[in-house]
Amino acid sequence: MAKPRQFNVRHARIKNRWHAWRSTLARPATGFVSQPEPRTIGSFAKGRQLTAGNFLFAGFLIEARNTGMWDLPMPDAEFEKELHGFTWLDDLAAVGDASARQRAQSWTWDWIAQYGRGKGMGWTPDLTGRRLIRWINHALFLLSGRDRAASDQYFRSLAQQTIYLSRTWQATAPGLPRFEALTGLVYAGLSLTGMEEHVDPAIKALARESKREIDAEGGVSTRNPEELLEIFQLLTWASTALSEAGRVADKEHLAAVERMAPTLRALRHSDGGLARFHGGGRGLEGRLDHALASSGIRTVSDRGLAMGFARMHGGRTSVIIDASKPPQGESSFNAHASTFAFELTSGRRPLIVNCGSGMSFGPNWRSAGRATPSHSTMGVEGYSSSRLGAQGYVGGQECDLLAEGPQHVKIRQSGDMQGMTFHGGHDGYLRTHGLTHVRKLDLSADGRGLAGDDTLTTIEADDNRVFDRFMDRNAMQGVPFQIRFHLHPEVDAEVDMGGTAVSMALRSGEIWVFRHDGTAKLSLEPSVYLEKYRLKPRATKQVVLSGRVLEYASRICWTLAKAQDTPSNIRDLEPKDSPSF
Numbered sequence: 001m002a003k004p005r006q007f008n009v010r011h012a013r014i015k016n017r018w019h020a021w022r023s024t025l026a027r028p029a030t031g032f033v034s035q036p037e038p039r040t041i042g043s044f045a046k047g048r049q050l051t052a053g054n055f056l057f058a059g060f061l062i063e064a065r066n067t068g069m070w071d072l073p074m075p076d077a078e079f080e081k082e083l084h085g086f087t088w089l090d091d092l093a094a095v096g097d098a099s100a101r102q103r104a105q106s107w108t109w110d111w112i113a114q115y116g117r118g119k120g121m122g123w124t125p126d127l128t129g130r131r132l133i134r135w136i137n138h139a140l141f142l143l144s145g146r147d148r149a150a151s152d153q154y155f156r157s158l159a160q161q162t163i164y165l166s167r168t169w170q171a172t173a174p175g176l177p178r179f180e181a182l183t184g185l186v187y188a189g190l191s192l193t194g195m196e197e198h199v200d201p202a203i204k205a206l207a208r209e210s211k212r213e214i215d216a217e218g219g220v221s222t223r224n225p226e227e228l229l230e231i232f233q234l235l236t237w238a239s240t241a242l243s244e245a246g247r248v249a250d251k252e253h254l255a256a257v258e259r260m261a262p263t264l265r266a267l268r269h270s271d272g273g274l275a276r277f278h279g280g281g282r283g284l285e286g287r288l289d290h291a292l293a294s295s296g297i298r299t300v301s302d303r304g305l306a307m308g309f310a311r312m313h314g315g316r317t318s319v320i321i322d323a324s325k326p327p328q329g330e331s332s333f334n335a336h337a338s339t340f341a342f343e344l345t346s347g348r349r350p351l352i353v354n355c356g357s358g359m360s361f362g363p364n365w366r367s368a369g370r371a372t373p374s375h376s377t378m379g380v381e382g383y384s385s386s387r388l389g390a391q392g393y394v395g396g397q398e399c400d401l402l403a404e405g406p407q408h409v410k411i412r413q414s415g416d417m418q419g420m421t422f423h424g425g426h427d428g429y430l431r432t433h434g435l436t437h438v439r440k441l442d443l444s445a446d447g448r449g450l451a452g453d454d455t456l457t458t459i460e461a462d463d464n465r466v467f468d469r470f471m472d473r474n475a476m477q478g479v480p481f482q483i484r485f486h487l488h489p490e491v492d493a494e495v496d497m498g499g500t501a502v503s504m505a506l507r508s509g510e511i512w513v514f515r516h517d518g519t520a521k522l523s524l525e526p527s528v529y530l531e532k533y534r535l536k537p538r539a540t541k542q543v544v545l546s547g548r549v550l551e552y553a554s555r556i557c558w559t560l561a562k563a564q565d566t567p568s569n570i571r572d573l574e575p576k577d578s579p580s581f
Contacts, residue, residue, distance in 0.1 A: 211256070349491075357530055
């Protein structure tokens with residue numbers, strides 16, 4: 001299968017270059033018909049770093065103060081793609097001073113000179129759509145002080161990219177890449193003279209993709225919360241741009257936005273960040289709240305699950321649990337073995353987290369981040385609840401898909417004046433060990449305490465026989481297990497009370513205490529926190545309960561609660577740390 005797939009990639013690359021070259025023969029745009037208000041949000045801190053000559057993309061940092069962006073040594077394909085996507089324009093525009101403008105203009109016109117005739121890896125539909133949105137959003141920033149010749153080059157390149165996109169968007173992968181391509185086409189068609197003919201086909205295509213890719217519960221097949229946010233933003237930008245131009249988005253497009261908003265609210269922690277599951281991060285500071293506010297949709301989810309996640313909340317505490325089967329087939333190209341893992345945030349401070357996606361740190365970190373031990377849940381030593389193995393081909397790249405995992409995930413949720421309860425079971429270890437993982441979580445109404453109950457047990461007689469066979473192979477040593485609670489790097493933790501508890505201090509001043517029933521061994525061990533905007537993994541810690549299943553059922557109870565002298569309301573005014581470059 002490798003050769004046909006490689007042929008398809010080469011064929012797609014040649015086809016992209018052919019259409020890119022043909023687009024250079026088209027009549028150029030001469031200016032703007034209308035221009036949407038800029039809606040992309042950049043990072044002031046990242047913009048400052050760029051003006052200082054520090055290029056941090058895809059986990060690589062290149063310090064080159066006097067080197068042009070397109071003359072940099074490209075350490076990785078993802079690094080180069082991020083440059084060609086031009087999202088860094090948002091960061092420079094967030095700074096907005098003369099130095100930032102000079103760099104934005106220099107790097108944009110250098111791109112036109114080097115790649116404007118169809119060369120380079122930036123000529124793919126998704127990157128072109130991403131680039132068009134930024135060029136149009138920041139046109140005033142880019143054109144300020146430029147002469148007529150430079151302006152003509154800019155509009156000629158915009159027209160060429162628009163025509164290229166109109167001919168190639170169908171070839172891009174469904175999901176986020178296709179939404180990027182189509183939103184860019186809508187922006188360009190509405191904004192540029194002579195490009196109006198592309199608007200209606202793009203509107204219809206966005207409607208079809210919205211109906212097909214956004215399910216009835218407002219989720220996407222990858223179950224990646226950050227990807228859902230990115231698509232939500234693109235659809236919102238497109239509908240707003242159409243409205244400002246006196247047009248109306250298709251009803252399927254608008255209905256998808258209405259379905260997605262309450263799902264995103266359910267995936268929002270109390271500090272405004274997204275739950276980090278299946279390759280997604282927390283999202284840039286303030287982006288989720290801004291996107292929800294911009295959509296104008298105020299509804300909240302009244303369903304039991306949101307994109308397969310359960311949400312519990314009480315007081316200032318939020319708990320989000322992966323409560324469904326992992327993504328299947330090609331949608332699992334970035335999926336994690338995180339069934340029944342949870343994250344807990346208290347006010348503005350994350351406490352219990354998952355390690356996150358290691359994609360920007362190389363293939364080994366990426367694989368490690370997808371495994372069950374990188375999540376705050378119970379796991380069997382040496383196994384993940386879902387296993388990698390099947391080879392897939394997604395977005396022009398070969399990748400590992402989930403080959404097997406839980407097939408039956410049953411959950412029950414309830415709530416009353418005392419608090420909220422989650423109860424579920426999954427069969428991710430049934431085939432290998434005959435065991436079912438049962439997890440129960442109880443969050444108090446005031447959010448001051450979370451009680452957990454984790455069990456590995458056999459259910460049917462056939463399960464007993466599988467368990468017995470494993471015991472025989474393992475010389476009756478039992479099935480080793482661990483329950484892991486990964487801590488956010490800003491949490492200070494230490495073993496307390498003679499080794500029977502762990503005290504955890506948040507920067508807000510809150511103290512949380514972890515205790516257990518004594519049936520497992522308690523330890524505080526090293527862990528990592530993986531963020532794509534960092535140069536390397538951040539060191540942190542994890543609380544681990546370990547033991548062995550020697551019978552047909554093994555149950556461990558634990559609690560995580562605020563210390564009695566910790567007040568329910570704390571003025572947490574300390575600003576969050578700036579991103580580390």
